[in-house]
Amino acid sequence: MNVLAEWIELVCRELGVDPATVDRDALLDLTKEVAHGVARPAAPLTAYVLGLAQGAGSAPQDALERVVALAQEWERTAGAGE
Incomplete structure (x- = not known):
């Protein structure tokens, strides 16, 4: 097990979170x-x-994907008014 997996496992256990509910790759x-x-x-x-x-x-169910889309849109439009 790598350090990241060990850390997430430890934090989940400490906070009472089911590690199966943590989509590490999507959050990264x-x-x-x-x-x-x-x-x-x-x-x-x-x-x-x-x-x-x-x-x-x-x-919402697709919250993570929606926030990723917001960040991508932000990057495309942030400098548009300059």
Whole structure:
């Protein structure tokens, strides 16, 4: 098992989260898109907000994909008005 998998397993156990519900690759893709398309500090904040929304039951089923799309759109249009 690699360090990342061990860490996620440990954190899930500590917080009472089923590790099977953590889509590590999708979350890493999300943070990559946000870090490169919006701003690096926005990546962990976005992941945190997504987690809050999912924990509260207010996130739509496709929330992760929608946020990735927002970051990609942000990157395309952020400089459009300059």
